[in-house]
Amino acid sequence: MDYLTKKERDCLITIKESSNGPFPVKLSEIAERMQVKPPTVSDLLKRLLDKGLITKKGGMVILSRDGEEAYRDITLVHRAMETLLFRAGLSKEEACREVKEFDYLMSRETAERILHLMGDPDTCPHGQPVVVKE
Template sequence: MITPSREDYLETLFHLESEGVASTTQAIADHLQISAASVSENIKKMAIERFVVHSPYKGVKLTAKGRAVAIDVVRRHRLSERFLVDKLGIKWEEAHREAHRLEHGLSRAVEVRMFELLGNPETCPHGNPVPTLSGKIRDDHSHPLASLNVHDRARIVKITDEEPKQLRYLASIGLMPKTQIRVERKAPFGGAVIVRVGETAYALGNDIARSIWVRKTG
C-alpha cells in the first residue's frame, strides 16, 4: 500500500536526486523533519518492497518503480500548487505547504480533470515542470544563477526553494519565474551574486542563489 507517508518519502527522494544531492539518511530526515533512525527503518522496508535500492551505510536510490510513484506524487503536488495559486488565490509562498496537504487526496480521475481546468499547465507557480500523465519531465534548459557571468541577462525559469520565508522575500523583490534579471557583480568562489531586477540591484547569498534557475536572454 502506498500510504501518505510513503508518498512523502518518495517525493523527498525525487527532490534530492533532482538537485543532484546524495540521498543520505540524514538528508532525507532533514527534509521530512523526522529522526534519522525513523528514516533508516522506513527505507529498509521500502527497499524490501523495491521502491528503492538501499546499500546500508552508503545511500538510497529510487528504482524505476519508486520513481514512477514519486513522479506521480510530484505531478499531483505541482498541479495542486497551480490550482491553489491560480484558482484560489493562495499566496505563492504558502502554496507548497498547502499542496502538500492536498496532493495525497487526489485520485487519478480528479487529477486529470484538474489538469484540464488549469489549462494543461507546464509548470507549477515556482516554475518547476509538471510531469506529464505518462511520467515524462520536460527539460527546461535552465542553469543555476551562479553559472551566469557578470553583465549576463537572463530570465528566471524556476525557484526550487520551498521555504515561505525565502519565497516571500523573493516575491517581494519581484524575483519570480519569467522575471528578467541582469548580473551586476559576482563575489568569487560561489559567494553572493548582485542582480538587477528592474531598476534596483539586490545581493543574493549563496544559499538563495542556488535555488534560482535561469535561461540566458542576452
C-alpha cells in the first residue's frame, strides 16, 4: 500500500464507517462527518482514488478491495496499540486518541507481533474484536 497521510487515513476510516452496509457514502456526508469543507474532501478522494483505495460512481464513494485491506490493517494496528497503551495505564479514550495519530504508519506485521507478545487478545479495550487473519 502507498503511504497515507493522516487526513487520507481519516477519510478512509470515515468512508468505511459511514457506509451503511451495501449503501455507499456521499462526498457531502464525508465532509460533514470529518468537519471539513467539500473541496477538501474532493481533494482527499482524488488522492485515495489515485492510490486505488476507493471507487466513485455518481457522487457515491466506496472502498476498493485495496481500500478494504488498508482499513483492516489500520483497524488491526489501532486495536493492538490501543490495547498496549491501555495496559500501560492510559484510559480507553486516551489510548484511542493517541493511537489515531500513528495507526496508519505501522505495519500489520508489527501489530501482529505486538498482539502475540500480549497473549493474542480477542478484543480491544472498547470490546471490539481483534481480527488477525481473515
